[in-house]
Amino acid sequence: MKLDLRRENLLKHTFVDFQQMSDFVQHPLILERAQGLYYWDIEGRRYFDAIGGIFVATLGHGHPRLLEAMRRQMEKMTFAPPLHGIAGVTLDFVEKLGSVAPGNLRYVKSFSGGSEATEAAMKFVRQYFKQTGHPGKYKFISRYQGYHGGTAGAMSASGTGARKTPFEPHMGGYLKVFPPTYYRGRFSSWEECNRFAAQAVEDVILHEDPETVAGVILEPVGNTGGIITPTPEYFRMLREICTRHNVMLIFDEVITGFGKTGAMFAAQTFGVTPDIICCGKGLSSGVVPIGAMIAREDMADAFWGRPEDQVQFAHGHTFAGNPLASAVGMAVIDEITENALDRQANGLGEYLAARLEGLKKYGVVREVRGKGILRGVELVRDTDSLEPFPELGTAMRRTALRNGLILRVDPTWFAVAPALIATEADLDEMCALIEKSLVEALEQVRGEACLTIDTCRSTAVEA
Ligand SMILES: Cc1ncc(COP(=O)(O)O)c(C=O)c1O
Incomplete structure (x- = not known):
């Protein structure tokens, strides 16, 4: 050129x-x-x-359906900050996204991108534990070679050296384990290697003290690192380990969400329900910036109290819950499910x-x-x-x-x-x-x- x-x-x-x-x-x-x-x-x-x-x-x-959804919404309202109120179309979007998520993941907060979603999920988990009698739980375990976004917390959880070292030191309380591909040459089978990699997560939780560990965040299929695709057993083990130690399992499905792995979410592909899913990217097919976190409905109960209790989620973004993004997101989900x-x-x-x-x-x-x-x-x-x-x-x-x-x-x-x-x-x-x-x-x-x-x-x- x-x-x-x-x-x-x-x-x-x-x-x-x-x-x-x-x-x-x-x-x-x-x-x-x-x-x-x-x-x-x-x-x-x-x-x-x-x-x-x-x-x-x-x-x-x-995609014509998405452009049409956007056009129709543009004629009604293009912006409504989720502060004085919430756009009706965004409420519809909450229902729609919750309806395709696994298990009882029904609490939806939408944003303008994947980093906002992962960042918010980690803040949500920390606040959740402060409000449910475990104030010491604040650490996150993630994987080397993983990527969760460019903002400070998301970057601290990321394990991609070259994208991180220029900005050190990172936030405290972020620990790393290796993805299974890292060990594959050392085991006679891929299955055995995955078992070892999953067990390493529990070993870290135990050595750190489970009462200090809040969450495990990972991409079900890890992009950075080369489309790392663990066994279903790896996810089953992680699910059991997290449940055993009251640690929230967060799937960063910013890449894997919305059909790419053969189901709406990779969580469904691998048959495991995390506590929170973060998504973005494919949710708008690129028509408008978007991101969302979807949490267990009962986790949201911890944020429901009297005004004087001050337990509301202490988090917000001007462009979050955008009406255009909500309209397009719903159209994407409909197009995928209907076909x-x-x-x-x-x-x-x-x-x-x-x-x-x-x-x-x-x-x-x-x-x-x-x-x-x-x-x-x-x-x-x-x-x-x-x-x-x-x-x-x-x-x-x-x-x-x-x-x-x-x-x-x-x-x-x-x-x-x-x-x-x-x-x-x-x-x-x-x-x-x-x-x-x-x-x-x-x-x-x-x-x-x-x-x-x-x-x-x-x-x-x-x-
Ligand atoms: C797995 C994953 N999580 C989070 C992000 C951050 O999303 P965004 O770039 O929309 O902030 C990305 C971006 O590439 C990603 O691949």
Whole structure:
């Protein structure tokens, strides 16, 4: 993409997330429009959106039902802070979201994004324990490689080094355990490894003193870290451990929510009901910023008292419970449930996984992981050493863009999560682009590696 001088200068006045701008300006991507499974840039080039923007466009971009819901709500009311009152449409949304959540998760508070949801959930849990006779319970256990958002508490719970270290020290009371993938080389079976990783959570609770531990927060399928997909037993064990020690189990379903894993929430996919679910992203399919926490109904009782008791949830955001977001959120849920798009993601996911497994023939894929249409591929130098291959991912990020493909590359793995409306033919198109981009990246990396070795050799001979 060629940039004019104005845009080139403007890029010096802003940042894109988590990218070095000096590198970005060499390979800029400036988008202009989106429809269905595609984006178009300002030069009119089309890109297959293999990741729903960033795990957001669950129903594709510009879904007519969602735009219509937004339009209708815009004509009535676009803003009502959840302070003097609550928008009627937001109350409807509370009912709708509660109706598709597992168990008795019916207490809904909606926000403008995922970080607000995870942050609020952790505040909610701390206040809950203060008001239910356990004021010493304040610590949270989360996982290395996990990500729960960019705000202070959410970041403290996150375990992604590079996104955290510039801002240290973080908030106190946040402890970490490793996800099961971290230990997988040390066990003879994946199941055994998951058992060990789940048991480690209880070991930490016991060593910290259960009366100080408030919650365990994790992504059921961990994006950062490479679509980490534990066994159902891992979740069952965590559920039992948390119940045993009166610790709240919080599922951060900001990515996994709304059909991607084959059910409305990954909690349902894995057959485990947490105490709180945090969600966002796919809940609006990208039409409007949104986030929400859904807590056990009985937890909310602890916040219900006389005005002089001051037990109300001491938390709020100006744009929370936004009427436009509520209208769109309800339309997303209706579209998924009426068309069983979540269940459909199971079959599509199997098809997608089989196609991605086919990439193993290049000898640089360790594993294809995930559930439903949320899938990740781990890249290695070779399948004997299993050494990570970050150069390959870095090269693939560029070849993919050149080939008109947007996906998430980290760079030791890549992830895809196409919209639930994708057909097998769409997945074929996407996988062909993935394969082309991988092969070109491999050629580049291996070519460059040879070039470097040759250059080194000739320099050595000359010396
Ligand atoms: C699992 C998870 N939780 C929370 C967040 C934060 O959401 P947001 O960026 O909407 O604040 C993200 C964002 O990527 C996420 O992936």
